Amino acid sequence: MATSLNIARDNPNAAPVVADKTAVLPSPAEEKPSLIGLSREQLAEALGGIGIAPKQQRMRVAQLWHWLYVRGVSDFSAMTNIAKDLRALLAEHFTIARPEIVDEQISVDGTRKWLFRFPARGAGRPVEVETVYIPEEGRGTLCVSSQVGCTLTCTFCHTGTQKLVRNLTSEEILSQILMARDRLGDFPEAQTPQGAVVPSEGRLVSNIVMMGMGEPLYNFENVKTALLIASDGDGLSLSKRRITLSTSGVVPEIARTGDEIGCMLAISLHAVRDDLRNVLVPINKKWAIKDLLDACRAYPGLSNAKRITFEYVMLKGVNDSNQDAKELVRLLKGIPAKINLIPFNPWPGSEYECSDWERIEEFADIVNRAGYASPIRTPRGRDIFAACGQLKSASERMRKKDREAIAS
Ligand code: SAH
Numbered sequence: 001m002a003t004s005l006n007i008a009r010d011n012p013n014a015a016p017v018v019a020d021k022t023a024v025l026p027s028p029a030e031e032k033p034s035l036i037g038l039s040r041e042q043l044a045e046a047l048g049g050i051g052i053a054p055k056q057q058r059m060r061v062a063q064l065w066h067w068l069y070v071r072g073v074s075d076f077s078a079m080t081n082i083a084k085d086l087r088a089l090l091a092e093h094f095t096i097a098r099p100e101i102v103d104e105q106i107s108v109d110g111t112r113k114w115l116f117r118f119p120a121r122g123a124g125r126p127v128e129v130e131t132v133y134i135p136e137e138g139r140g141t142l143c144v145s146s147q148v149g150c151t152l153t154c155t156f157c158h159t160g161t162q163k164l165v166r167n168l169t170s171e172e173i174l175s176q177i178l179m180a181r182d183r184l185g186d187f188p189e190a191q192t193p194q195g196a197v198v199p200s201e202g203r204l205v206s207n208i209v210m211m212g213m214g215e216p217l218y219n220f221e222n223v224k225t226a227l228l229i230a231s232d233g234d235g236l237s238l239s240k241r242r243i244t245l246s247t248s249g250v251v252p253e254i255a256r257t258g259d260e261i262g263c264m265l266a267i268s269l270h271a272v273r274d275d276l277r278n279v280l281v282p283i284n285k286k287w288a289i290k291d292l293l294d295a296c297r298a299y300p301g302l303s304n305a306k307r308i309t310f311e312y313v314m315l316k317g318v319n320d321s322n323q324d325a326k327e328l329v330r331l332l333k334g335i336p337a338k339i340n341l342i343p344f345n346p347w348p349g350s351e352y353e354c355s356d357w358e359r360i361e362e363f364a365d366i367v368n369r370a371g372y373a374s375p376i377r378t379p380r381g382r383d384i385f386a387a388c389g390q391l392k393s394a395s396e397r398m399r400k401k402d403r404e405a406i407a408s
């Protein structure tokens with residue numbers, strides 16, 4: 001249930017209202033385990049635990065999978081091909097409920113940002129998580145969080161100023177997708193009476209990027225479980241080519257990402273020299289540019305049809321010279337790559353400025369002339385603080401006057 005709905009679109013001059021919640025969330029009541037975010041094997045095991053016979057488990061898992069991930073139901077009572085007493089048994093032991101919506105904001109450009117609250121459910125304390133939906137012509141991208149806060153401290157990133165609260169569970173990662181589809185009316189029940197899987201082209205959430213809060217490769221197992229469910233052909237059925245995982249450069253997990261998840265890879269490069277990258281993306285002190293690019297060259301499945309995206313934030317006077325652009329081209333030689341130039345999104349207290357537009361274009365021209373696609377990422381949802389690197393949730397909220405200063 002929405003406790004606060006703030007639609008900036010209706011009143012573009014209004015400062016976004018963020019629910020005024022205290023940093024410390026109430027201590028958890030006894031929560032039932034959720035069936036969302038379990039692999040098929042884990043689901044079968046959970047059913048075994050409440051007495052479902054092994055020879056029935058496969059069929060029951062298939063039924064549940066369909067209801068949860070094709071139809072998107074969030075109540076056992078909607079599962080009409082499952083007998084009433086079994087539905088009651090399931091409801092007695094498990095939940096499939098969605099998280100609470102603490103806040104929903106819609107930008108003047110149509111970008112939506114949600115703040116979801118998940119109960120504790122044995123995963124430590126309850127958490128509040130931000131998820132962003134970016135509608136585009138003929139497609140829509142959901143930016144999903146993997147952690148609350150981040151252990152890393154990239155100096156240009158707002159999330160990096162929030163200490164890690166905890167890793168999200170696979171339920172919490174996957175539920176961000178389910179919630180977005182609920183809120184956008186993107187489940188097939190609303191579109192096709194048969195409840196068949198909707199092809200990617202016809203969907204509002206057609207693409208997923210693991211570019212919300214946190215470093216996904218520091219929460220590998222939960223991210224993997226969630227993304228394998230998201231791409232499962234009998235369920236949400238999102239093509240792995242439409243799922244991109246962005247990492248700041250956790251080198252030892254890069255090969256596993258290709259082998260075990262098989263999604264598209266994005267690398268937050270942001271600098272072409274180790275001395276500068278050590279400052280901007282401090283994980284570079286552990287795994288330097290050369291190690292990172294070697295891991296990229298070896299990325300399983302890499303080809304011209306499946307390129308790595310290199311993200312490069314444009315910071316005025318810091319990393320945006322023509323020399324930097326030329327060095328970038330030299331470094332990436334031989335790697336099937338796209339370069340995504342991201343205009344820096346400011347936040348209160350940030351010490352950087354975004355490069356001037358002409359500078360960004362000149363930088364892009366050099367990269368383009370070398371044969372790399374180098375789209376400049378249009379900042380989306382800045383007025384509701386939903387743009388790249390601006391996410392930072394409950395535990396430390398921005399003061400209203402700071403938000404207004406940034407949005408103006
Ligand atoms: N932790 C992962 C994924 C989340 S960040 C990573 O670092 O890759 C998603 C992207 O937004 C990253 O490329 C990140 O470097 C970029 N980003 C962070 N802060 C930003 C800001 N203030 N302006 C523009 N891009 C930013």
Ligand code: SF4
Nearest residue numbers: 150154157160214248
């Ligand atoms: Fe963490 Fe990514 Fe932000 Fe760096 S850019 S602090 S890795 S979320």
